[in-house]
Amino acid sequence: MGILSSSLSLTRYRVFQKIPDDFWAEIPDRLKKHKFKDIDQTADERSFGWTSFDDMLDTNWSLASPHKGHYLAFALRLDTRRIPPAVMKKHLRLALDQARMELESKGQKFVSRDQKKEIRENVQLKLFARILPIPAVFDVIWDTSAGTVYFGSTSPKARELFQDLFTNTFELHLEPRNPYFQAAAKTDPDRKKQLDEMEPAIFI
Structure with a gap:
């Protein structure tokens, strides 16, 4: 389900590196360098890359820019062939x-x-x-003012693919905003060791 759907699954990330002001002008070129390439006329098993948030067929962002105010909106497209x-x-x-x-x-x-x-x-x-490849599209929203990135999937394989491609494209690293990282960000450095040593408890 896309981010504009009434319900969806999301994974939140934080970009923890400092980003220079001139970086944002490079976004369209960086996305196009790693854009999705169609494999309908090939025998390749899979292909993945960035495409437009507004139209998964628009890999050159001809119809709409990825810049949406202080947000960036684009999508990860993954086409896969599966033989029954x-x-x-x-x-x-x-x-x-x-x-x-x-x-x-x-x-x-x-x-x-x-x-x-x-x-x-x-x-x-x-x-x-x-066999025609089956397309899958995962929306990405990047709140540049807060440094938060929203990815439209919780699948481990999709998340791993997204994280690797994001790093290769933008030369930035993502930190998952799960409970551990949320707590670590607000915990005194001297007490972080206690957080690392915590173990889950079963209450039933």
């Missing part, structure tokens, strides 16, 4: 049967492990070329 297990099993079986027939005609009695691996990779590549 039953489809893979069927076509792998057909390819292996064909390979056995061809090898037997040459006097080879069985398909070697390396040959099986190569056959599997070829089958996977052919199926990827026939």
